[in-house]
Amino acid sequence: MSEDYRQARWPEPLLFEIARSNASKYKAVTWHDEMSYDRESIIESIPKSLLRENLNLPEVSEIEVIRHFTRLSQMNYSVSTGFYPLGSCTMKYNPVGNEEVAMMDELINIHPLQDVSTVQGCLEILYRLEKLLCTVTGMDRFSFAPAAGAHGEFAGCLIMRKYHLVKGENRKVIIVPDSAHGTNPASASMAGFEIEEVQSDNKGMVNVEKLKEMMGEDVAGLMLTNPNTIGLFENRIKEIVEIIHSYDGLLYYDGANLNAIAGIVRPGDMGFDIVHLNLHKTFSTPHGGGGPGSGPIGVKKRLEKFLPPPLIAFSPERGYYFEEPDKKSIGRIKAFHGNFLVCVKAYAYLLRLGWQGLREASEISVLASNYLLSKLKSMEGVIVPFDPELPRKHEFVVSFKKLLKDTGVSTIDIAKRLLDYGFHAPTIYFPLIVEEAFMVEPTETEPKRELDRYAETLRQIIKEAYTAPENIKKAPTNMSVNRVDEVKANHPRTITLSWKIYTKRIKSKEEGEEK
């Protein structure tokens, strides 16, 4: 173990900087005689007032395109290249076999508006996946419309709103824990709710007594992650459910942390009414540098009518078909049928695992997390917030508050220094209820050797923090760039969001100098 790691460091210019006119030779179309003959006269028929005159797209050759984007890719850390223990993100291995499925012509060369008789294969895959997800979660019905977790949350919040509205109640409030993912309050707010935060108790879990005081006729429901973002299972879940249900409120399950409990317990059995899943987390589909994901939304039977289209059904006479949405549906939240190819990969994953394999994934993800924590908790400057004896689930949070006080080295410095050793940093400064939070989710697919190396590296970095803190402040130095100036990136006078803004600013600067 050493600092021998080096990320690629290409001095790669931008496309705009290597462009030359007429450098692009790629032919996107083939003109045959009869068409080229009429080309000019047809183009001339367009009203002059509509015709575009200038288009400043750069022109480069094909080899330059391939080389450019390949070099850039080499300056991008990924699960394929190394350990990526981002908490609450479940960066597990993305099986390459699943990618093969998502390249089949039979699945990618299909238009979403084709007649239902011509897309029976697509519908069958979604139908089968829905059945499996119902089994995993204890829900009765899923819609695949949401393109991501937050999108599923938005749908879920709209369902809560509609559920109360059809009873003639305009409930204004949704409760979220102070440890919740940021998307929870943001989604509820988008759906028109006010947000009330319930504090965590000294065990790092929902303060059930406070929740009881907050609950009332004006509360539409509670959004909860279980296990929560501390990595602790909310073991008073039964009481929580009773409190919410006693006022006819609804319980929403944020599926971001399902990887800890899939095959072991089901949100539906715990009393949750609505669930979103992140197929790009628990179900192994790749994150694509930010997306695409898929966030299917599932509900108990009594809420089925509120789901957004499309819903897929089957009958022996009709085959697979799209069910006509109920009049009480929250309405469409995305055109077409969700991120279909992501769903296909998740289906492929579940076929590989089977029920027992899914259970093993949860068990080992929890084992790996507690194993890594067992190594970290004895390290100097590391605090384990809340009861250190309680087992964590698939992720855990430690605090570097003491380390910061002792050495002046903060969590972000540790994160940056980890990069130098070829590791991705964990999620930092989240959840908000832990100071100098450092949130690690190793997942079940990380080899033990890497877990050990990670712990050993962290031990070394902490030692460095106590002996040579100035080194850590300079990190990273082994990546394609040194520490990025995020202040400059955000400053109103220097913020540069496109080449167009960059050139405009340079130009106005030059003109200013001439004057």
Added chain:
Amino acid sequence: MSKSIKHNPFIPHTDEEIAEMMRSIGINSIDELFNDIPKEFIIKKEPDFEGPFSEKEMLERISNIAVKNLYYPRVQLHIGQGIYLRYVPAAVKEILRRSEYLTSYTPYQPEASQGMLTALFEYQSLMAELLGLEIVNSSMYDWSTALGEAGRMAIRLSGRKKIIIGKYVFKERLEVLNTYIEPMGGFIKEIGYTTEGELNVEELERNLHDSAALYVEYPNAVGFIMKNLDELAEIVHRKGAYLITGVEPTVLGLIKSPGEIGADIAVGEGQSLGLPLSFGGPSLGIFACKDDPKMLRNMPGRLIGMTEDVNGTSRCFAMVLQTREQHIKREKATSNICTNQALMAVGVATYLALLGRSGLRELAEYIFTLTNKAIEKFHKLDFVKIPFYGLPHYQEFVYSVKEMTADKVLKGLLEKGIIGGLNIASDYPELGEAIVTCFTEVHSLASVNNYISALKAVVRHE
């Protein structure tokens, strides 16, 4: 007690390694790690499930289901409405397959993720040139949700609730807009066209004083481009409203950009820039706005900016203005969006880089030429009616067959191996038994002729 992994092929640990981990934690059984979960909830019986299968078995099973689809090129395909059949260049496929992009997360640590950040900055930059607007976010889920967010943004900025829509917007997109703005008290008012194919300006002016925005698409869902497109911004701005445009981006190789016609916000679907159909997803929501500080602060989605390292020695890229986003602002964020469609944006950047200015111009000219050749050929058929004949069309157009339902025509065509278009008779009753059909660069005059022969046979009941 030991544990061995028997079913999950992706868990790398040997039995010894698992035992060692258990020892380190101080447990005898993995079940101990779940002791805090109330017993009554623990699943006791194994339910019905599929799998486990080997990779080969899994591929066979999914192939056997997938072949039940009818897919291009086994059929001639002529449907559009936001998602278009495109030739996907090998270069785009090659870059999208690179696992360094594919298996990375949102670039929270910019030093480790310069590749993705640079590619996304280039996507924003290329799209900014194409749209003629300075600021483009690094993606929304799709066109429909980008429109939903644009509606919300205009309502936030103006304090008004009404969004005016120029007629012929694909109905699912309109439904999504409604779902997005309804919780804010927002609503939609639709206006139509004059017989000359101009957006009805009188109707527009009557509605503007209490409207947040006008939303128009070009081409619209029936394929034509409104003739007074470049006159709308002035009218809209005079009444303090915003102009939002929706575009199928290839048209911008030929037709004025949203920026050039004075739009404040532009949305659209990036799939048509070299990405596969994928049954409608994943696609790519385009979202852009003017370089205006107030609009920028109100913008949804992730933005990548150019900066330097702290020593000021090298150029680099980072996510910026995260203070608008959910993980910082929580309920006060401009949107809840987190996971987006970043990889699709990299694919589109590759496509635009490959085609360049001249390639995109040629693509648009080809599609325009082919569409209008097809319209002429259809027009010559005495049994065909073309309701918007004479207006400038791009990629799609509407026709109906005299004395035959749209449904019957499409069924007849399908029997002859052609998915001929979309039945829009119930969406727009004023157009009769109308079918909207679509021609892209994947088609040629031979496809037009083949379509017409099939149509003749259907009409003659052959």
